[in-house]
Amino acid sequence: MTFNVTEVLEIPIGVGSITVESLLYFAVILVVGIAVARVVSTNVRRALMERLPKSERELLVKLVYYGIVLWALVIALPQLKFDLSGLLVAGGIAGLVIGFASQSVVSNLVSGIFLMFEHPIKIGDGINVAGVSGSVEDIRILSTIVKTHDGIFTRIPNEKVFTSNITNYVHNAARRFEYQISVRYEDDADAAIRIIKEVIWTHPFALKSPAPSVFVDNFGDDGVNLTAYIWAPARNWWDVRTSLLWQIKQKLEENGIEMPYPQRTVWFADELKVTTGDTGTKGAEE
Amino acid sequence: MMFGRYNDTFRYEFGDILVETVRIGGLLTYQRRCEGQTFERILVSKTGEIIINPVEPVNLPKEITDYLLMEFSPMLIEPGVSQTVYLKFPIEVGVFLEAARDIEVLDVFGLGTQKYTLYGPPTSGVIARWYQSAVYTEAPPVESFREGVMELSIQNASHEWAEVSCAVFDSVDMKIYYNDVVTTTAAMKIITPTMAETDFTDAPLRPDMTRSIELYTARKIPVINRGYLMEWGLS
Numbered sequence: 001m002t003f004n005v006t007e008v009l010e011i012p013i014g015v016g017s018i019t020v021e022s023l024l025y026f027a028v029i030l031v032v033g034i035a036v037a038r039v040v041s042t043n044v045r046r047a048l049m050e051r052l053p054k055s056e057r058e059l060l061v062k063l064v065y066y067g068i069v070l071w072a073l074v075i076a077l078p079q080l081k082f083d084l085s086g087l088l089v090a091g092g093i094a095g096l097v098i099g100f101a102s103q104s105v106v107s108n109l110v111s112g113i114f115l116m117f118e119h120p121i122k123i124g125d126g127i128n129v130a131g132v133s134g135s136v137e138d139i140r141i142l143s144t145i146v147k148t149h150d151g152i153f154t155r156i157p158n159e160k161v162f163t164s165n166i167t168n169y170v171h172n173a174a175r176r177f178e179y180q181i182s183v184r185y186e187d188d189a190d191a192a193i194r195i196i197k198e199v200i201w202t203h204p205f206a207l208k209s210p211a212p213s214v215f216v217d218n219f220g221d222d223g224v225n226l227t228a229y230i231w232a233p234a235r236n237w238w239d240v241r242t243s244l245l246w247q248i249k250q251k252l253e254e255n256g257i258e259m260p261y262p263q264r265t266v267w268f269a270d271e272l273k274v275t276t277g278d279t280g281t282k283g284a285e286e
Numbered sequence: 287m288m289f290g291r292y293n294d295t296f297r298y299e300f301g302d303i304l305v306e307t308v309r310i311g312g313l314l315t316y317q318r319r320c321e322g323q324t325f326e327r328i329l330v331s332k333t334g335e336i337i338i339n340p341v342e343p344v345n346l347p348k349e350i351t352d353y354l355l356m357e358f359s360p361m362l363i364e365p366g367v368s369q370t371v372y373l374k375f376p377i378e379v380g381v382f383l384e385a386a387r388d389i390e391v392l393d394v395f396g397l398g399t400q401k402y403t404l405y406g407p408p409t410s411g412v413i414a415r416w417y418q419s420a421v422y423t424e425a426p427p428v429e430s431f432r433e434g435v436m437e438l439s440i441q442n443a444s445h446e447w448a449e450v451s452c453a454v455f456d457s458v459d460m461k462i463y464y465n466d467v468v469t470t471t472a473a474m475k476i477i478t479p480t481m482a483e484t485d486f487t488d489a490p491l492r493p494d495m496t497r498s499i500e501l502y503t504a505r506k507i508p509v510i511n512r513g514y515l516m517e518w519g520l521s
Contacts, residue, residue, distance in 0.1 A: 172410075
């Protein structure tokens, strides 16, 4: 029995005039296209490894990959006698339907692209957006992933991110935080200010400039209220804030300056008489 | 001298610093003590060497920036005039593990405390390690393992008098040399009275000095010698 390859290739597969040969061509073009897309996208990823943030790099890699695959598909489809010009008419109607159906998807996509260019947030930034506080885990084409401070995964559609007020806590190099510290009225406020400044100076990340500011803010019911403004690197401010306050308290106490307890001085309109069982009136106290 | 290359076990003690490798239960163990803080790692190595040398002073207490801001006595510099001065700069000690094809950072430690500052406005400035030094006309004596000598060439290329009391450097470009003293060489070119370019020069201050392995080399971070443009003032 002889086996003729040409005859086999020309066998119709039963769908229109498509033969095994054209089906093979279609498959080969598509496989080559996918292979080329993989090689190119891998090289693009490697080339941009140090130059672009991960989110933008991955977006670009995906665009390159799917662009090449789509290109291969357009080249391969005529092999299946698929008339692409027919897509123009069908595409118009389908586009209208899909457009309405995917309005929010497109909106999220466009918002995602704008977010990539505007850069209000980056992966790793501490943010508050649309009422969600946490750190940015990923910026995808359609959504932004935020890990809240409790470790909860939160997906926010990019349209919402783009149209909401975004607070980026680490966008600037440094940020300021404050302490309210009370000392007793009998304590020396100037000494307290000096001691607080000394403690702040000992912390490496309590910035030298802008200089910390410590001052008497107001006179409270129970003591003198001091306010301390301290600048710290934006990405480390919480560590500084949590470590300094206790050190300040300890140092003040070492120097005899203490926090005031709530207290009231009560004045009686009449003399207060204290009586005992056998001696009667013993005296009066305020 | 603590700096250099070590094989197998060694011990170096100087003041508050103790660096050693010992065999504990047949395992080589690196141990370090510095001002009360300790660090220990078991080393599994056949041919590896330990290298100890001074490194860029921007890693302690933890790495948050690449920049070093040197503050010194204010200097008024005439237009067109150049002057070489010497400053004391802080150093940190880097311990590396070197094999035939790879080098790894084992430990970084240093004497004394660190202080950081903001150069420029909070919105666009940079966090920098801050250090204050007097200005010297010749290399000053320095405290071992705590400070080094920086030769700074300042050139006023502007057409106006310029007052300078600080220099900000990108430590990524820093080249450190050592023998009995640690040195680096830097240049500052004043472009306008409020703007200057700074950069490090890859040259030892004296002959027969050894070049330090930089942390950026060991961490395999690609570095382009870029210098730093001080655009937020010179004082």
